[in-house]
Amino acid sequence: MTATDAPAPVLTATGVTMRFGGLTAVHDVDLTVHHNEIVGLIGPNGAGKTTFFNCLTGLYTPTEGTVTYKSSALPPKPHLVTKAGIARTFQNIRLFANMTVLENVQVGRHTRTKEGLFSALLRGPAFRRAEKASEERAMELLAFTGLAPKRDHLARNLPYGEQRKLEIARALASDPGLLLLDEPTAGMNPQETRATEALVHAIRAQGTAVLVIEHDMRFIFTLCDRVAVLVQGEKLTEGTADTVQADERVIAAYLGTPFEGAPGEEEAAEVAAAEARTEETQEGDQR
Amino acid sequence: MNPHTTPAATKATETPAAQTAPLIPLPLTTARALTATGALLSAASTFLSWTWTTRFPGNLTVNGYPGGLQLLTLTGALLTLAYTLTTWNIPGLRWLNPAGSNNATALLATATLATTWYTLVTIAVQLGGLANLEPGGYTAALATLLTLLGTLALPLDRHTEDTDGTEDTQDATPGTGRPKATTRARALARTALRTIRPGHPHQQPPPPRPLPPWAEILIIAAAFGIALGIVTYGIGTAYGELFTGFLLLAGLGTAGLARAGLLGRLTALTAKHRTPTVTAAFIAAALFPLTQDTDQYTLIAVNILIFSTVALGLNVVVGLAGLLDLGYVAFLGVGAYTAALVSGTTASTLDIHFPFWAAVLTGAAASLVFGVVIGAPTLRLRGDYLAIVTLGFGEIFRITVGNLNGESGPSLTNGPNGIPNIPDLVLFGYSFGDTHHLGTIALNPFANYYLLMLLFTVIVVLVFSRAGNSRIGRAWIAIREDETAATAMGINGFRLKLLAFALGATLAGLAGTVQAHVAYTVVPEQYVFAGPVPPNSAFLLAAVILGGMGTISGPLLGAALLYLIPAKLQFLQDYQLLAFGAALILLMRFRPEGLIPNRRRQLEFHDTTTTGPGTLTHPEASTP
Structure with missing residues (x-):
């Protein structure tokens, strides 16, 4: 059900470049996410994946290039990006640790609710209705992620896997059209990873496109319709899981390239064999 | 929220109560008998004369009639006795000590001992020697000591989170396996500290017997009645020694009641009946001026109210939004100056006289504008930088109003002389400057202002709680x-x-608009960063932190203490800021969440066991 022929892509990044002084962290990256699509973004450590994410969500303003969401240019402020419809999670969990689970999700509802200070002070019927609606929607999301029984726990007291889930629930609370997940399975055991996979599929089924950064190749290749590879700030290749896995440059980026002749023919041959083996195992994992 | 499902409760029940071997080895029955006898003796000793001369204030010379500080000892001794009896499972007393903790008894015995010994030492020092003590005094000293020793022979439970088990043995002298003497002394000190330290009682008290709602509301009303009595007594203490004794007894006694689980139950009740609680608190506070026949203490009370209201306002900024504002008193100053300028005083450079409601609106609006003007550039900064810049703006306000005298600047505020002779308020023909009589009760001018200020306090409390518990508050x-x-x-x-x-x-x-009328004068020096007289920015922040950030009752309590202590303890005058600093350091070491902790904050400061990946706060942006 890839929707490559959908009229307007959810996200289009064109020529995104981010420089910090003399360092170019992201260079001329194009990326498109279509409606109802799960796109993976992989690359070795330090390849600029998170920087690229930060460019998409307005935490950084790209030095060059444009990002559009449903064909309108994204404003350069994180809260306006969220308001426009892009929500994200963080690589290191950044929950509001001393708020309850329910309150965390309710904070996520911020852009979709209107009640201001005066309405809060006067506590009119409209305010009560809005609070009730906000709580109900938050509870729906907690039920969706399976956290409903823990609504009154402090976020900091949740186990690690549930904190990750809560972060996703909080991001979903802003009713996003595109969800950016930054290493959602980092530090998880295989069971929890499978559960996260199911959750991401369920999110897509609700009509939200997903862009995910991940190091767990198995997770990426089972989940994503399309995978983009970022190496040293540049997009190396993009395509379906199979194309990317078969791409020699990708393997080289992850495992390194043998020197021609210098370390000796034998070593080079060994490395090549290792590469071949890795390829086989990965394909084996696929099946 | 159901208190039984909170993680704090779950956590506490998971930790088993650690009942340690008593510090003094005695059979349980003997220890209890010793405590009870000691408490009885202490109570009896207050009926004897403690000194021979009435030169010590409070007249402690009369046999058969306790007076002054003796009354405090008597109260403490009777409470200790009552708590000793609760551990004997005497029916009808069980409610006093829901947690069944001996620590409560120990803390009350400590409170009695502290108050009594403080009295006796003060007598000896002031009158020049121990010879000034009568046998009654010695009896009291020994009896309170006996009580404390008795309670130390009872099994006490203690904090377990800071015992890691290995710590006590790892310092043992190699070879012998016996702890070194210094190590044992340290361990003993640690145990004592843990025993005394207030906190969660580890033994979760059993859930309270269900009561009909009216009975619960009655209990809340009674509790506020008692609180009013205690506060009135504290404000009305006529001399510094009595106030110190009161503080010792009230402070340690409250810790004891908290350890007994009684305060926890009361808090649960007040959380269940919010509206009756707020009403009861309001009524109790409104009754205060009726207990006073002179305006000496109502003036103190109205100043406490102003101070605590401003502290609560600061709590929105510091406690909810987490912005460290060190120049907050400037906003009080803006309100007060605005009210003074439009009050119609002859000293005002503006020849206008607004009715009070208009003056309040003008003052609030002026502060609002000032807040936005200062906030718009400074709030782009975070943390320490914001604190420094707000400190600067606070000082800029004071210096500016000091210079708007027509010579170094436009003529507006009369410079350092300020605006004197602010007239009394007249609302609907009710003159605040006159004494009014309600039947037999006289309402003096400060009582009138007290009631007006109380209304403002209630408004600020409502604003705080409603704003805090909303979409905006959650965002903060x-x-x-x-x-x-x-x-x-x-x-x-x-x-x-x-x-x-x-x-x-x-x-x-x-708050500033009322303050201008209460003080009759506004001068720039009222609005300094740090000074001996509250409110000033440092004391406001201290009141918030001392009381408990993000709570309503915390800043109110903190402000009351910070106002009363300097006002009552005249001898501290020269050392006040020193004592204040020392007290803050001790507080931050032992109770960083404040006297009345916010549920969240308490976890934040003490829950170090769950530091996992979830608490990482590295700025995400730094990892490319």
Whole structure:
């Protein structure tokens, strides 16, 4: 059900470049996410994946290039990006640790609710209705992620896997059209990873496109319709899981390239064999 | 929220109560008998004369009639006795000690001992020697000591989170396996500290017997009645020694009641009946001036109210939004100056006289504008930088009003002389400057202002609780917790911080308009960063932190203490800031969450066991 022929892509990044002084962290990256699509973004450590994410969500303003969401240019402020419809999670969990689970999700509802200070002070019927609606929607999301029984726990007291889930629930609370997940399975055991996979599929089924950064190749290749590879700030290749896995440059980026002749023919041959083996195992994992 | 499902409760029940071997080895029955006898003896000793001369204030010379500080010892001794009896499972007393903790008894015995010994030492020092003590005094000293020793022979439970088990043995002298003497002394000191330290009673008290709602509300009303009595007594203490004794007894006694679980139950009740609680608190506070026949203590009370209201306003900024504002008193100043200028005093450079409601609105509006003007440039800074810049703006306000005297600047505020002779308020023909009689009760001028100020306090309390518990309040707390994550959730950080800043400023401006009339004069030197007389920015912040950030009752209590202590303890005058600093350091070491902790904050400061990946706060942006 890839929707490559959908009229307007959810996200289009064109020529995104981010420089910090003399360092170019992201260079001329194009990326498109279509409606109802799960796109993976992989690359070795330090390849600029998170920087690229930060460019998409307005935490950084790209030095060059444009990002559009449903064909309108994204404003350069994180809260306006969220308001426009892009929500994200963080690589290191950044929950509001001393708020309850329910309150965390309710904070996520911020852009979709209107009640201001005066309405809060006067506590009119409209305010009560809005609070009730906000709580109900938050509870729906907690039920969706399976956290409903823990609504009154402090976020900091949740186990690690549930904190990750809560972060996703909080991001979903802003009713996003595109969800950016930054290493959602980092530090998880295989069971929890499978559960996260199911959750991401369920999110897509609700009509939200997903862009995910991940190091767990198995997770990426089972989940994503399309995978983009970022190496040293540049997009190396993009395509379906199979194309990317078969791409020699990708393997080289992850495992390194043998020197021609210098370390000796034998070593080079060994490395090549290792590469071949890795390829086989990965394909084996696929099946 | 159901208190039984909170993680704090779950955590506490998971930790088993650690009942240690008593510090003094005695059979349980003997220990209890010793405690009870000691308490009885202490109570009896207050009926003897403690000194021979009435030169010590409070007249402790009369046999058969306790007076002054003796009454405090008597109260403490009777409470200790009652708590000793609760551990004997005497029916009808069980409610006093729901947790069944001996620590409560120990703390009350300590309170009695501290008050009594303080009295006796003060007598000896003031009158020049122990010879000034009568046998009654010695009896009291020994009896209270006996009580404390008795309670130390009871099994006490102690904090377990800071015992890691190995710590006690690892310092043992190699080879012998016996702990070194110094180590044992340290261990003993640690045990004592843990025993005394207030906190969660580890033994979760059993759930209270269900009561009909009217009975629960009656209990709340009675509790506020008792609280009013205690506060009235404290404000009305006629001499510094009595106040110190009162503070010792009240402070340690409250810790004892908290350890017994009694305060926890009361808190649960007040959380269940919010409206009756607020009403009861309001009525108890409104009754205060009726207990006074002179305006000496009502003046103190109205100043406490002003101070605590401003502290609560600051709590919006510091406690909810997490913005460290060191120049907050300037907003109080703006409100007070505005009210003074439009009050119609001859000293005002503006020849206008607004009715009070208009003056209040003008003062609040002026503070609001000032808050936005200061906030808009400064709130782009975070943390320490914000604190320094707000400190600067606070001082700029004071220096500016000191210079707007027509010579070094436009003529507006009369410079350092300030605006004197602010007339008394007249509302609907009710003159605040006159004494009014309600039947037999006289309402003096300060009592009138007290009641007016109380109304403002209630408004600020309502604003705080309603704003805090809403979409806006949640956004403030989110910003306090993690600003980057909050903006990623769609919160406009700058705008909401400015809103908190402006709201805080407005609330301080409101209080300022009343303050101008209570003080009759506004001068720039009332609005310094740090000074001996509250409110000033440092004391306001201290009141918030001392009481408990993010709570309503915390700043109210903190402000009351910070106002009363300097006002009552005249001998501290020269050392006041020193004592204040020392007290803050001790507080931050032993109770960083404040006297009345916010549920969240308490976890934040003490829950170090769950530091996992979830608490990492590295700025995400730094990892490319």
